[in-house]
Amino acid sequence: MTAIEADLRRGNFRIGDRVQLTDPKGRMHTITLEAGKEFHTHRGFIRHDDLIGAPDGSTLTNTVGIEYLAIRPLLADYVMSMPRGAAVVYPKDAGQIVMMGDIFPGAVVVEAGVGSGALSMSLLRAVGESGRVLSFERRTDFATIAQANARAFFGSDHPAWTVTVGDLVESLPAAVEPGTVDRVVLDMLAPWECLDAVGDALIPGGLLICYVATATQLSRVAEAMRDHGGFTEPHAWESMVRDWHLEGLAVRPVHRMHGHTGFLITTRRLAPGVTPPLRKRRPGRGYDADAAEEWTAEDLGERVPSDKRVRRTARSIGDGPRLP
Incomplete structure (x- = not known):
């Protein structure tokens, strides 16, 4: 957290503060306080002037007697309600990236792409003013929205953040010296296309973490990391968050949850000239882009029943059709 942000996160509500009602x-509802302005719903309104000067965590009543809690939104609240150009990285995944990616104060972090800036803000908080976050985004409109969102939350342009509009593979060599980047975070469609550029930029032992949406992407980037030869064996996982309903004795999981949002996969950069140790287990068949349509159940690690077993199961059904 920057010194400027720390001031914005403390004290009584001021003009320009974002307040969650x-x-x-x-x-x-999230509003930005302005003198003389009013927040209206179909059931009454609240005057901003009644909030300005009030302490964080106050309650106030609107014109028809409905009571509201007024509190500053957390970063997790903000990213879920801020303007979006692209889909945001959910807080549950951003937290995993910061922790499992070992983003530390003073780190030099490369990020691609920026999207709406949700993950960028978590990375900026983690590296602090002494670190650097170098973000690359192909679309100018996405970059503009992300910068505006971060500026609104931090109160000004973050001193550690640089946003470059362009392709990572083309722009990264000009932005950093080889072997000077501590961490790389890739949130993009085809991260396997960037492994050579990322490998050149990372320090020995540096970490790469990729966020991908589908199992097909996950498989392909894992195989590309292995084929590259300069990274450790990748590790992949996903996280799911389920809220709980707390009402008297009715303590149970809520009916809706944040299920699958994306997969995370990490790997570490090996020292120059070092090859990864041979894996002890028998490897499965790798991803072949030219033969993707010919994948079989065996390729995906499934146990395939024999024809004999299938015929026996069909016979045991009785009235079901018999296989030849």
């Missing part, structure tokens, strides 16, 4: 049904 929560009604008795748990519905949340």
